Amino acid sequence: VIANNQAQLKVVIIGAGYVGLTTSVCLAYLGHKITCVDRNHKIIDSLNAGEATIYEPGLQKLLRDVKRNLAFSTCLIDAFDDVDVVIIAVGTPSKINGDADLSAVEKVAEEIGDILNKDCQPVIVNKSTVLIGSARRVETIVKTRLERRGLKYNFFVASNPEFLREGAAIIDTLYPDRIVVGANDTHSINVLRQLYAPILEQTFTPPPGISRPMAYEVPAFITTNPTSAELIKYAANAFLAMKVSFINEFAGLSEKVGADIKDVARGIGFDKRIGTRYLEAGLGWGGSCFGKDTKAIMYMASQYSYSMDLLQAAIKVNYCQRFVVMEKLQMILKVIRGCTVGLLGLAFKPNTDDLRDAPSINIIEKLIELGARVKAYDPVALIRFQRQFPELDVECCNGVLELSRDCDALVLITDWLEFSSVDWEKVGGLMRQKIFIDGRNMFNKDDFEKNGFTYQGVGR
Ligand code: NAD
Numbered sequence: 001v002i003a004n005n006q007a008q009l010k011v012v013i014i015g016a017g018y019v020g021l022t023t024s025v026c027l028a029y030l031g032h033k034i035t036c037v038d039r040n041h042k043i044i045d046s047l048n049a050g051e052a053t054i055y056e057p058g059l060q061k062l063l064r065d066v067k068r069n070l071a072f073s074t075c076l077i078d079a080f081d082d083v084d085v086v087i088i089a090v091g092t093p094s095k096i097n098g099d100a101d102l103s104a105v106e107k108v109a110e111e112i113g114d115i116l117n118k119d120c121q122p123v124i125v126n127k128s129t130v131l132i133g134s135a136r137r138v139e140t141i142v143k144t145r146l147e148r149r150g151l152k153y154n155f156f157v158a159s160n161p162e163f164l165r166e167g168a169a170i171i172d173t174l175y176p177d178r179i180v181v182g183a184n185d186t187h188s189i190n191v192l193r194q195l196y197a198p199i200l201e202q203t204f205t206p207p208p209g210i211s212r213p214m215a216y217e218v219p220a221f222i223t224t225n226p227t228s229a230e231l232i233k234y235a236a237n238a239f240l241a242m243k244v245s246f247i248n249e250f251a252g253l254s255e256k257v258g259a260d261i262k263d264v265a266r267g268i269g270f271d272k273r274i275g276t277r278y279l280e281a282g283l284g285w286g287g288s289c290f291g292k293d294t295k296a297i298m299y300m301a302s303q304y305s306y307s308m309d310l311l312q313a314a315i316k317v318n319y320c321q322r323f324v325v326m327e328k329l330q331m332i333l334k335v336i337r338g339c340t341v342g343l344l345g346l347a348f349k350p351n352t353d354d355l356r357d358a359p360s361i362n363i364i365e366k367l368i369e370l371g372a373r374v375k376a377y378d379p380v381a382l383i384r385f386q387r388q389f390p391e392l393d394v395e396c397c398n399g400v401l402e403l404s405r406d407c408d409a410l411v412l413i414t415d416w417l418e419f420s421s422v423d424w425e426k427v428g429g430l431m432r433q434k435i436f437i438d439g440r441n442m443f444n445k446d447d448f449e450k451n452g453f454t455y456q457g458v459g460r
Helices: 018-029 041-048 059-065 103-115 134-148 169-174 186-195 197-201 226-257 261-269 290-303 309-321 324-333 359-369 382-388 400-404 417-421 424-430 445-449
Strands: 010-014 033-037 070-073 085-088 123-126 156-159 178-182 220-224 340-344 373-377 394-396 409-412 435-438 454-456
Touching: 010 018, 018 033, 018 059, 018 070, 018 169, 041 070, 059 169, 085 103, 085 186, 103 123, 103 134, 123 134, 123 186, 134 156, 134 226, 156 186, 156 226, 178 186, 178 226, 186 197, 220 226, 226 261, 226 290, 226 309, 290 309, 324 359, 324 409, 324 435, 324 454, 340 359, 340 400, 359 373, 373 382, 373 400, 382 394, 400 424, 445 454
Parallel strands: 010 033, 010 085, 033 070, 085 123, 123 156, 178 220, 340 373, 340 409, 373 394, 409 435, 435 454
Antiparallel strands: 156 178
16 A cells, blocks of 8 residues: 655654654655654554554554554664654653753754764754744754764754644644745755655545545645744644634633524634634643643743733633533532542543543542542543553543443543444433533533433533
8 A cells, every 4th residue: 555656765753652653654655764763662662563552543554554664663873874854753841831841852853963974964854843943953952963073964954843633643644734844945845845745746545544635635835944834833723722712712601691602603613714623612622732832832932021912811711611511510519529420531632542731630630629439431541541640539431331320420521423322311321410511512402401411511
């Protein structure tokens, strides 16, 4: 199935997380020769054994299919022979003060500077989400390390931010809306155009099990300077985060005045200037990106004595939104202590096992603090949850029926498709009280009320 790529490039991708692994697998599928490097031995051992270390639809199969073009290693130096492109895709988490922690990116830049040799002058590509000025910082670090070795070579640094969504990472990588390249030299732009040519020209057939999105044509190829590319990534995430907070703010008002936020969202979304996506009221955003990236841009703006008032409000609205379900539970149950609450879903959104900044965690902490017994079921995130949050006293269940037994209330946290085929009448029969809080507005009130449930959505 691998594409026959006449313009094959040799690529090293550093970081085998959601971005690095997905990019590795997709570029290997498009016919490039990829080595994906991660410092975590467990991850590399598992990938070498053909086992995906994250959950992404289609990833496990594609990983095995592209074996011929994809190697994994913990050792950067071994992968560096004749490499054309080095992509940095390591994590850039938040520091306590909100600033982005670029230490992993800087460490990788040092390692690259220690390895570069006269036969190898790759384009170094920053795909991690990084603060403005980071392409230059990477360049300075690499240059300094070379100078320490008494060397002076040509190398190139470009910024190429990533816009994939977890849960749709392969589709977003193969069928992006745009590819952004920030560089100060034409060589980098030409090499990256060659790297992405199969995507820019859509010359490949979709991998088995992956469908080309309807009406998809080709992505825009946006070239700019590194600073603008770095800001594009933050501006995109800030805008989407504001859109979610905007509809959630109107959801609160809708509840007060008796409007239905789903209809309001539909009514405004059909306006092409607004668009329907990211207008779903619920528990707000979570995940590895929106929270940390909005904080990072706020922090960065403050360093330039600039205040981002819209964004600050969006962050506040989002935080409060997580506790809307708690208010609803308290209103119905009156006393939470002693109640059993079942959570449907833990991941921050469907089709992923990612729990970073997931609303479920804040809600669990609050429920435990208020004295509730907490049960949870998630189709894929349970194992990761138990590993990452051993301190949280939650009974993990194997299915919706086991979850519902003896519950006083169920709270839908993640709108997994499999919840749409649950027999809620049967579920209601197992519960102590039939209370359903739909934190994602996945269902219709009438369907639940006819089964004897007290149902509450968000903003309806
Ligand atoms: P991740 O935490 O899933 O993966 C990062 C990987 O980098 C880890 O496996 C870690 O072991 C590895 N790593 C760290 N330091 C290393 C080093 N010195 N050498 C080798 N490997 C090292 O992160 P992610 O979600 O893939 O995100 C990566 C970057 O992409 C971040 O900057 C993020 O903001 C950005 N991004 C993420 C998404 C997303 O949806 N996850 C989308 C767009 C952009």
